[in-house]
Amino acid sequence: MKPTETDVLIIGAGPAGAVAAASLHRDGYRTIVVEKQHFPRFVIGESLLPRTMDLLKEVGLLDAVEAKNFIHKTGAVFRRGKEICDFDFANQAGDGWKYTYHVPRAEFDKTLADTVEALGVEILYCHGVSEVNFTDEHAEVALDQPDGSKRNISAKFVLDCSGYGRVLPRLLDLEAPSSYPVRESLFTHVTGDKRPTGRDEGKIWICMQKDGAWIWIIPFSNGKTSVGVVGMPEFFAKYPSDPEAQLREILMSEPNTAERLADMQTVFLPQRIKGFACSVKKLFGPQFALAGNATEFLDPVFSSGVTLAMESGLRAAQVTARQLRGEVVNWQADYGDYVMQGVNTFRAYVTAWYDDKFPTILFAAQRNPGVMSQICSGLAGYVWNKANPYVAQADRALRALATISTTASRAPQATASVASETENFFATDEQSAFDAKCEAQRIAFAPVVFQTCRILRDSGVLELVQKSSEHGLALAEIVTACTLPRYGLKVLMESGLGIGLFCLNRDRFTLTKLGYFMLRDPMTRVNMDVIHDICYRGLFDLDKSLTTGKPVGLKTLGDWPTFYEGLSALPPHAQQSWFAFDHYYSDQAFPAALPLVFADKPKTLMDVGGNTGRWALQCLKHDADVRITIADLPRQLDFSRATMKQNGYESRVDFCGVDMLDEKQPLPAGHDAIWMSQFLDCFSEAQIVSILRRASVALGENGRLHIMELFWDRQPNKTAAFCLQQTSLYFTAIANGNSQMYHSKDLLRCLAEAGLEVLEQRDQVGQFHTWLKCKRA
Ligand SMILES: Cc1cc2nc3c(=O)[nH]c(=O)nc-3n(C[C@H](O)[C@H](O)[C@H](O)COP(=O)(O)OP(=O)(O)OC[C@H]3O[C@@H](n4cnc5c(N)ncnc54)[C@H](O)[C@@H]3O)c2cc1C
Structure with a gap:
C-alpha cells in the first residue's frame, strides 16, 4: 500500500479550515491545508459572535486575534424606523463572552492562517483542488499548482472547508437546494461613518428596509465601516443599476442609515453576491467531512456564518482525530446531529426574521427582559445550550412569543407612545429667526424653485452633473451636452445654485446632497410628479376650493365632479x-x-x-x-x-x-x-x-x-x-x-x-x- 503523505488534507484556509487545522495539529496529526488564493484576500462575513471566542481559545488562536486590536463587538442593534431593539452581550443569559470582534476578514483570516502555519501546519497557497478520488484506504487529491502543473497528494482523510468554493459538494454531487429564496447582497467599505460613542460604537446595526430587505453597518477599528444590503432581486431592481448609485440610494432611503452615513465615501466599488443560501445532501462520508460554508449557509442577518464555520470545523477535526486513532465513531450522532442543532436554531431565527415574527418580538411594546436575555444568548452564538428554551425549541418558542407580542401590542399604550412622540414634532418653534426668514423666502419663491428643480431633473442636467462627480462641469460643457439654449441653461443653473442643488468652484458645477436627492430619491420623484402633472395648475384656485368645499382645480384636468x-x-x-x-x-x-x-x-x-x-x-x-x-x-x-x-x-x-x-x-x-x-x-x-x-x-x-x-x-x-x-x-x-x-x-x-x-x-x-x-x- 502506498504511504499517505498526510493524515488529513484540509481544503480552504478560511475560519473553518484554520480552526480544524489547529485542532488536528495539536492532536498530533499530519495536516496539510490547500488554499486556492493568496492571503490576504477579501471575503465577506465580518461580524463575529461571542461563541467564536470560546472556539478560538480552545484551539490556541485567541491570543493572536486579541493582539490585532480589532474593534470590540458588544452587541447588536435592530432598527425599524424609530423603533429600536438593543441587545448588549453583557445582558445575555448564561456566562458566555460579553464581547467579540468585528474583523476585516482579509486581516483576520491571514492572522489565523499565519498562526496555524507558525505552529507547523503546511499551507499550500495558490493551490486549487480540482479532483478527489477515494479508494478503500485513502483519498487522492489532485491540485493545480501556481505554475500550472498538477500535483497529487494522498491523505487518510479530507476535510472540505472550501466555503463558497464548495469543492466536494460539487465533485461528489452533494449539492442540495436551500429552503430560502434567492436573495442577493450588495456591500462595500466606507469612511465617514458617524458612529455612536462608548460601548455602543461596537454594536452592529441591522436596519430593516422595505419589502423584507435590510442593511448592516459594521464598524472596524481601522476607521472604515462595512455596509451592505440584503434583499430580493425585485427590491434592488427598483433602484439604479449602477452598484455605487444603487447602494447609496438604498442607504439614503432608510432614515437611520441616511443619518449615520450621510458623509460616507466608498472605499471600493460595491460588490454583489447573488444566491448565497445553499445546502448539501450529507455532511460526511467514509473518508471525508464537510465544514463551514461548504455545508449549509442560511443567511447573513444574524452574523452566524463564521461561528458555524468554526464550530463545525473544530467538531469535524475532533471526530476525524478519534477515527484516525482507531476509535469507532458515529459521524451522524457525533457530527451531523451536532452541527445541525446549531444550524437549525439559526434557521428558526432567520425564518422568523423574514416572516415578521422576529421583528414583532423585537419591536413589541412590552418586552420581558428575562426572555430577551435568553434570545440574546442565542444571538451570541450559544445555540448548543439546550437549557435555553430559545435554543432547544427555538422555532416553537419564537412563534409563541410573537403571538404574545402581537396581543400585547393591542394595549393602547403600544401606539399611544408613538402618536404622542410624533405629535411633538409640532409642539415647539425650533427655527432661529434668521433661518425662519430664509425659509420664508424659499416659500415666497416656491413655484419658481419647484419648476427649476423639475426642469433640471427632467432635462438631464442633474444627471449630467452627477456623472461628472467631483471634477464638476463648466457651464459651456453642460450647454454642449444638453438641449437647452445657453441663456435658458444659465438662468436655471444660477437658480439651482441658490436653491442649493449645486456647488460652484472655479466655474465648475458639482452636485450637492440636495441635488442628489432631487435626482435619485424615489419619494421626491413621485411627490414632484404628482404635484406637477395633477395639482400644479389647479392649486391656483385653492382659495375657491377652500371656500366652496368643491375641487375647483379639477377643471384644469377635465370636467368631472370628482x-x-x-x-x-x-x-x-x-x-x-x-x-x-x-x-x-x-x-x-x-x-x-x-x-x-x-x-x-x-x-x-x-x-x-x-x-x-x-x-x-x-x-x-x-x-x-x-x-x-x-x-x-x-x-x-x-x-x-x-x-x-x-x-x-x-x-x-x-x-x-x-x-x-x-x-x-x-x-x-x-x-x-x-x-x-x-x-x-x-x-x-x-x-x-x-x-x-x-x-x-x-x-x-x-x-x-x-x-x-x-x-x-x-x-x-x-x-x-x-x-x-x-x-x-x-x-x-x-x-x-x-x-x-x-x-x-x-x-x-x-x-x-x-x-x-x-x-x-x-x-x-x-x-x-x-x-x-x-x-x-
Ligand atoms: C452577504 C454576506 C454577509 C455575511 N456576513 C457575515 C457576518 O457578518 N458574520 C459572519 O459570521 N458570517 C457572515 N457571512 C458568512 C461568512 O461569509 C461565511 O459563513 C464564512 O466565511 C464561512 O467560512 P468558511 O471557512 O467556511 O469559508 P471561507 O471563509 O469562504 O473560506 C474558504 C476558503 O476556501 C478556499 N477555496 C475555495 N475553493 C477552493 C479550492 N478549489 N481549492 C482550495 N481552496 C479553495 C477559498 O479561497 C477560501 O479562502 C456572510 C455571508 C454573506 C453572503
Missing part, C-alpha cells in the same frame, strides 16, 4: 404620475400587511376601493385558497379586471361596481375580511362613517375589517408628516374638496361612531402606514 370619475380618462402621463404616487406609498406596506391580515386565515376577502388590483393580486399569490371581491366605482373596475386577466386570476375574483358615496348602495355581505387601504382618506368624515357602517354590515359573523391608512401624527419623522399634510390640499383642490390625510384621532372617532371596535393597531407598517384591525362592537 377626480375619481376622471382618473381613467386622464392623459397617460398624468395617470402614470398619479398611480406611481399612490403605489409608492401603498406598495411598501403590502408585504408587511399580508401576514397581519392572513393571521386569521380568511377564506373570503373584500377589497374596497381595489384600484388597480395590486393588493388583491398579492393576496391571491399569498394564499391559494382565498377568494377576493374587488369593490370600486364601475369605471375603476376596468383597471383591476385587466390586472386579474393579465395574471390569470379571474376565476378567483368577483367584481362589484359600487359608488360608496351613495348611501343606498350596500356592500355584498358575509366576508371573513374586508380590506380598505388608502381608501378612507378619499372621503369626508361624515362619508367615512357611512362607509364604515356599511362595511360593518357586510362583515361575516367573525369577520374583521382591516384598515391601512397614512396618519400624519403617526409618522416616523417630521418630513413624512409634512408630505401627508401637504397631500391633503390635493384632496381639497383636485380630488373631491372635502377629504384629507387624517390625524389618527379623526379616524378612531369615525370608527367608534360607526360601531366598530379596534382590536389591534400597528404603526409604521411598511414605513409610513398604520394598520388597524376592527370588529363589530
Whole structure:
C-alpha cells in the first residue's frame, strides 16, 4: 500500500479550515491545508459572535486575534424606523463572552492562517483542488499548482472547508437546494461613518428596509465601516443599476442609515453576491467531512456564518482525530446531529426574521427582559445550550412569543407612545429667526424653485452633473451636452445654485446632497410628479376650493365632479404620475400587511376601493385558497379586471361596481375580511362613517375589517408628516374638496361612531402606514 503523505488534507484556509487545522495539529496529526488564493484576500462575513471566542481559545488562536486590536463587538442593534431593539452581550443569559470582534476578514483570516502555519501546519497557497478520488484506504487529491502543473497528494482523510468554493459538494454531487429564496447582497467599505460613542460604537446595526430587505453597518477599528444590503432581486431592481448609485440610494432611503452615513465615501466599488443560501445532501462520508460554508449557509442577518464555520470545523477535526486513532465513531450522532442543532436554531431565527415574527418580538411594546436575555444568548452564538428554551425549541418558542407580542401590542399604550412622540414634532418653534426668514423666502419663491428643480431633473442636467462627480462641469460643457439654449441653461443653473442643488468652484458645477436627492430619491420623484402633472395648475384656485368645499382645480384636468370619475380618462402621463404616487406609498406596506391580515386565515376577502388590483393580486399569490371581491366605482373596475386577466386570476375574483358615496348602495355581505387601504382618506368624515357602517354590515359573523391608512401624527419623522399634510390640499383642490390625510384621532372617532371596535393597531407598517384591525362592537 502506498504511504499517505498526510493524515488529513484540509481544503480552504478560511475560519473553518484554520480552526480544524489547529485542532488536528495539536492532536498530533499530519495536516496539510490547500488554499486556492493568496492571503490576504477579501471575503465577506465580518461580524463575529461571542461563541467564536470560546472556539478560538480552545484551539490556541485567541491570543493572536486579541493582539490585532480589532474593534470590540458588544452587541447588536435592530432598527425599524424609530423603533429600536438593543441587545448588549453583557445582558445575555448564561456566562458566555460579553464581547467579540468585528474583523476585516482579509486581516483576520491571514492572522489565523499565519498562526496555524507558525505552529507547523503546511499551507499550500495558490493551490486549487480540482479532483478527489477515494479508494478503500485513502483519498487522492489532485491540485493545480501556481505554475500550472498538477500535483497529487494522498491523505487518510479530507476535510472540505472550501466555503463558497464548495469543492466536494460539487465533485461528489452533494449539492442540495436551500429552503430560502434567492436573495442577493450588495456591500462595500466606507469612511465617514458617524458612529455612536462608548460601548455602543461596537454594536452592529441591522436596519430593516422595505419589502423584507435590510442593511448592516459594521464598524472596524481601522476607521472604515462595512455596509451592505440584503434583499430580493425585485427590491434592488427598483433602484439604479449602477452598484455605487444603487447602494447609496438604498442607504439614503432608510432614515437611520441616511443619518449615520450621510458623509460616507466608498472605499471600493460595491460588490454583489447573488444566491448565497445553499445546502448539501450529507455532511460526511467514509473518508471525508464537510465544514463551514461548504455545508449549509442560511443567511447573513444574524452574523452566524463564521461561528458555524468554526464550530463545525473544530467538531469535524475532533471526530476525524478519534477515527484516525482507531476509535469507532458515529459521524451522524457525533457530527451531523451536532452541527445541525446549531444550524437549525439559526434557521428558526432567520425564518422568523423574514416572516415578521422576529421583528414583532423585537419591536413589541412590552418586552420581558428575562426572555430577551435568553434570545440574546442565542444571538451570541450559544445555540448548543439546550437549557435555553430559545435554543432547544427555538422555532416553537419564537412563534409563541410573537403571538404574545402581537396581543400585547393591542394595549393602547403600544401606539399611544408613538402618536404622542410624533405629535411633538409640532409642539415647539425650533427655527432661529434668521433661518425662519430664509425659509420664508424659499416659500415666497416656491413655484419658481419647484419648476427649476423639475426642469433640471427632467432635462438631464442633474444627471449630467452627477456623472461628472467631483471634477464638476463648466457651464459651456453642460450647454454642449444638453438641449437647452445657453441663456435658458444659465438662468436655471444660477437658480439651482441658490436653491442649493449645486456647488460652484472655479466655474465648475458639482452636485450637492440636495441635488442628489432631487435626482435619485424615489419619494421626491413621485411627490414632484404628482404635484406637477395633477395639482400644479389647479392649486391656483385653492382659495375657491377652500371656500366652496368643491375641487375647483379639477377643471384644469377635465370636467368631472370628482377626480375619481376622471382618473381613467386622464392623459397617460398624468395617470402614470398619479398611480406611481399612490403605489409608492401603498406598495411598501403590502408585504408587511399580508401576514397581519392572513393571521386569521380568511377564506373570503373584500377589497374596497381595489384600484388597480395590486393588493388583491398579492393576496391571491399569498394564499391559494382565498377568494377576493374587488369593490370600486364601475369605471375603476376596468383597471383591476385587466390586472386579474393579465395574471390569470379571474376565476378567483368577483367584481362589484359600487359608488360608496351613495348611501343606498350596500356592500355584498358575509366576508371573513374586508380590506380598505388608502381608501378612507378619499372621503369626508361624515362619508367615512357611512362607509364604515356599511362595511360593518357586510362583515361575516367573525369577520374583521382591516384598515391601512397614512396618519400624519403617526409618522416616523417630521418630513413624512409634512408630505401627508401637504397631500391633503390635493384632496381639497383636485380630488373631491372635502377629504384629507387624517390625524389618527379623526379616524378612531369615525370608527367608534360607526360601531366598530379596534382590536389591534400597528404603526409604521411598511414605513409610513398604520394598520388597524376592527370588529363589530
Ligand atoms: C452577504 C454576506 C454577509 C455575511 N456576513 C457575515 C457576518 O457578518 N458574520 C459572519 O459570521 N458570517 C457572515 N457571512 C458568512 C461568512 O461569509 C461565511 O459563513 C464564512 O466565511 C464561512 O467560512 P468558511 O471557512 O467556511 O469559508 P471561507 O471563509 O469562504 O473560506 C474558504 C476558503 O476556501 C478556499 N477555496 C475555495 N475553493 C477552493 C479550492 N478549489 N481549492 C482550495 N481552496 C479553495 C477559498 O479561497 C477560501 O479562502 C456572510 C455571508 C454573506 C453572503
